[in-house]
Amino acid sequence: MCQKNLSSLVSNLLSKHKGYFVTATGTDVGKTFITALLVKKWRDSGIDAGYYKAALSGAELRDGKWIAGDADYVKRIAGLADTQEQLVSYVYKEAVSPHLAAQKEGCPVELSKVQADFNAACSRHEFIFAEGSGGIICPIRYDHHKIFLVDIMKELGLPLLIVTTAALGSINACVLTIEYARSRGLDIRGIIVNRYGCSGNFEMEDDNIRMMQDLTGLEILAKVKEGDKDLGVDTF
Numbered sequence: 001m002c003q004k005n006l007s008s009l010v011s012n013l014l015s016k017h018k019g020y021f022v023t024a025t026g027t028d029v030g031k032t033f034i035t036a037l038l039v040k041k042w043r044d045s046g047i048d049a050g051y052y053k054a055a056l057s058g059a060e061l062r063d064g065k066w067i068a069g070d071a072d073y074v075k076r077i078a079g080l081a082d083t084q085e086q087l088v089s090y091v092y093k094e095a096v097s098p099h100l101a102a103q104k105e106g107c108p109v110e111l112s113k114v115q116a117d118f119n120a121a122c123s124r125h126e127f128i129f130a131e132g133s134g135g136i137i138c139p140i141r142y143d144h145h146k147i148f149l150v151d152i153m154k155e156l157g158l159p160l161l162i163v164t165t166a167a168l169g170s171i172n173a174c175v176l177t178i179e180y181a182r183s184r185g186l187d188i189r190g191i192i193v194n195r196y197g198c199s200g201n202f203e204m205e206d207d208n209i210r211m212m213q214d215l216t217g218l219e220i221l222a223k224v225k226e227g228d229k230d231l232g233v234d235t236f
C-alpha cells in the first residue's frame with residue numbers, strides 16, 4: 001500500500017465517522033450507480049452502510065410527490081429503510097446546479113443542516129456513503145453566502161472516492177479532479193472506473209487507467225462494466 005492510500009486509511013480510521021464521499025469527474029458519470037453498488041456491497045458484507053446526499057436538483061414528480069431520484073435508486077438497490085428526508089437534505093425541482101435551483105426556488109443550503117442531517121445518518125448507520133452533486137467544482141449556494149461542494153466535503157470529513165470513465169478524455173478529467181481536491185486539502189481513498197470497456201477499445205482504456213494511476217499515485221479500487229450488478233471487489 002502506498003503512502004497516500006495508507007494516510008487515507010488512517011484518516012478514515014481516526015475520523016469521527018466512517019464512510020466515503022463519492023464524487024466524479026462530472027455529472028452523469030455514474031456516482032449514483034456506483035454508490036448503490038457500494039452501499040449494497042458493504043451491507044451484503046455485514047456492515048450497516050447508509051447513504052446521504054446534501055443537495056439534489058432535478059427531482060421527479062411521482063404521484064404528487066417530488067422524488068429525489070438518486071436517493072430513491074440507492075435505497076431500492078441497497079435495500080435501505082431510511083426516508084427521503086433522512087437521505088437528502090435539500091431537494092430542488094429544476095435540473096440545474098443547486099446554487100441556481102436555490103436562487104429560483106428558495107431554500108438555500110445551510111451547512112448547519114447538512115452537518116446535523118449527516119450526523120443523524122451516521123447515528124443510524126455504521127458507515128455512510130455520501131454522494132456529491134455534479135463534479136468537484138459544483139456551486140451549492142451562491143448568494144450573500146457562498147458554498148461549494150468542497151465545503152461540504154470538508155464539513156463531512158470523509159475521504160473521497162473518485163468515479164471516472166476510462167474513455168477518451170478521462171485522463172484529463174480525472175487528474176484535474178484529483179489535483180483540485182488535493183489543492184483544497186482533501187483526502188482521496190482511490191479511483192473507481194465506471195463503464196469500463198464501453199468504448200470497445202480496451203488497449204486505450206487500459207492505458208488511460210494506467211496513466212491515471214501513474215499521474216495521481218492513487219489505487220484503482222474497482223472497474224465496473226455497463227450493467228454490472230456487483231462491484232466485483234471486496235469492501236475497502
Ligand SMILES: Nc1ncnc2c1ncn2[C@@H]1O[C@H](COP(=O)(O)OP(=O)(O)O)[C@@H](O)[C@H]1O
Nearest residue numbers: 024027028029030031032033195225226227228
Ligand atoms: N455501469 C453502468 N451501467 C449501466 N448504467 C449506468 C452505469 N453507470 C451509470 N449508468 C446510468 O447512467 C446514468 C447516469 O448515471 P448516474 O449514476 O445517475 O450519474 P451521476 O450520479 O454521476 O450523475 C443513469 O441512468 C445510470 O443508471
Ligand SMILES: [Mg+2]
Nearest residue numbers: 031032070131
Ligand atoms: Mg447522482
